[in-house]
Amino acid sequence: MTEQDIILEILEGNLEAYADLVRAHQVRVRLACLVWLGNPEEADDAAQDIFIKAFKALGNFKGDSTFQTWILRIADNHCRDLLRAKTRHRTESLDAILSEKGNVFEGLLARTLGSDDLPAYSPDELQLLGRLFAALPEEDCEILALREVEELPYEAIAERLHCTLDAVKGRLKRARQTLIDKCQKHFPDTSNIPTRL
Amino acid sequence: MNEPDDLVWQRLSRALFGGRKASDEGLFTYRVMEEVRQLEPVMSDMAWHRFLRLAVPLLGVGMASLFLAARTPSSHGALLMENALFQKQSLHDDPLAVVLDGLR
Numbered sequence: 010m011t012e013q014d015i016i017l018e019i020l021e022g023n024l025e026a027y028a029d030l031v032r033a034h035q036v037r038v039r040l041a042c043l044v045w046l047g048n049p050e051e052a053d054d055a056a057q058d059i060f061i062k063a064f065k066a067l068g069n070f071k072g073d074s075t076f077q078t079w080i081l082r083i084a085d086n087h088c089r090d091l092l093r094a095k096t097r098h099r100t101e102s103l104d105a106i107l108s109e110k111g112n113v114f115e116g117l118l119a120r121t122l123g124s125d126d127l128p129a130y131s132p133d134e135l136q137l138l139g140r141l142f143a144a145l146p147e148e149d150c151e152i153l154a155l156r157e158v159e160e161l162p163y164e165a166i167a168e169r170l171h172c173t174l175d176a177v178k179g180r181l182k183r184a185r186q187t188l189i190d191k192c193q194k195h196f197p198d199t200s201n202i203p204t205r206l
Numbered sequence: 207m208n209e210p211d212d213l214v215w216q217r218l219s220r221a222l223f224g225g226r227k228a229s230d231e232g233l234f235t236y237r238v239m240e241e242v243r244q245l246e247p248v249m250s251d252m253a254w255h256r257f258l259r260l261a262v263p264l265l266g267v268g269m270a271s272l273f274l275a276a277r278t279p280s281s282h283g284a285l286l287m288e289n290a291l292f293q294k295q296s297l298h299d300d301p302l303a304v305v306l307d308g309l310r
Contacts, residue, residue: 027242031235036228044223053234060238064245114221121221128220129227138222157223185215192218 012076019067031060034077036130037158038084040138044154045088047143049135055091059084081159088154092147103144103187107195110137114192141188149184156181 012033018026038059042052063080070079107114113133121128130138142150155166167177228234291302 024242024246025239028235028239031238032231035231035234035238036225039228039234040223040225056234057238057241061241061245064242118217118221121224122217127227128225129229130225131229135228141222153223157219185219186211188218188222189211189214193214 013072016067016070016072016076019064027064030076034080035060037077038080039135041081041084041154041158042088043135043139044142044150044158045085046091047139047150049132049139051091052139055087056084059087062087078159085154085159101140101144103141103191104195106137106140106144107191110140111195113137114141145184145187148180149187152177152180152184 012030015026015029019030035056039052039056042055042059043049046052046055059080063083066083070076114137117128117130117134117137128134142153145153151170152166155161155169156163161169163174163177167174170177289305
């Protein structure tokens with residue numbers, strides 16, 4: 010059954026079919042909120058609101074894009090609205106977090122690299138990821154959310170951010186480099202993460 | 207980024223952003239679905255609007271067809287008209303007037 014079939018079934022009155030869409034897309038939506046908001050509890054509340062918003066708007070889903078693209082766009086707008094209403098506080102440094110929770114992070118890396126399966130996040134790991142994202146500058150989070158979570162092409166990001174393609178690439182490179190530098194600094198015996206893990 | 211960094215990033219991003227599952231996804235789904243169930247009246251409304259969106263144009267087309275069908279001149283009328291126009295007329299009767307009266 011395709012997602013379009015599931016959506017039709019929901020629109021015909023089978024509410025329970027929505028659980029399939031929630032199960033399939035919740036991690037991406039929760040992750041997007043986590044990158045934007047940096048706090049796992051707030052991110053999960055936001056993700057829940059986003060799924061409800063999407064449910065109410067399901068009749069407007071035209072199928073021009075995938076359901077994931079559509080709901081991640083809703084997540085983007087929702088999180089921007091939340092951030093407009095409050096200031097995002099950077100309370101910790103990346104260094105402090107990696108010193109304290111380096112083992113959890115290392116475990117996640119090892120598990121990810123040790124198999125072909127994509128990771129299934131534990132609540133502890135989501136907590137850690139939230140803290141890591143919260144320690145990044147807001148503009149890094151924005152570009153990472155658009156590229157790494159929404160998986161938008163550079164052109165679409167440039168359009169959304171009203172900037173040039175070069176600016177997008179530059180911002181993305183800086184954000185990635187920050188994370189790479191910090192991770193390599195905290196695992197000095199593994200200056201080369203790939204070979205060790 | 208140079209090539210080694212690219213490789214590091216690929217692996218790092220897989221851990222940071224690559225997840226497609228979470229160990230507590232059942233709980234999350236449960237929370238969302240609890241709220242969805244409370245929206246059942248909204249949903250019925252949505253279904254009703256969806257029905258209307260399809261039904262109203264179809265009803266319109268149906269009504270229009272019915273109206274046009276009722277207005278289409280019958281072949282009987284056309285025959286009468288033909289007779290009136292082309293048959294020989296006597297001095298005393300005017301078959302065209304009879305047909306036009308019938309159409310009024």
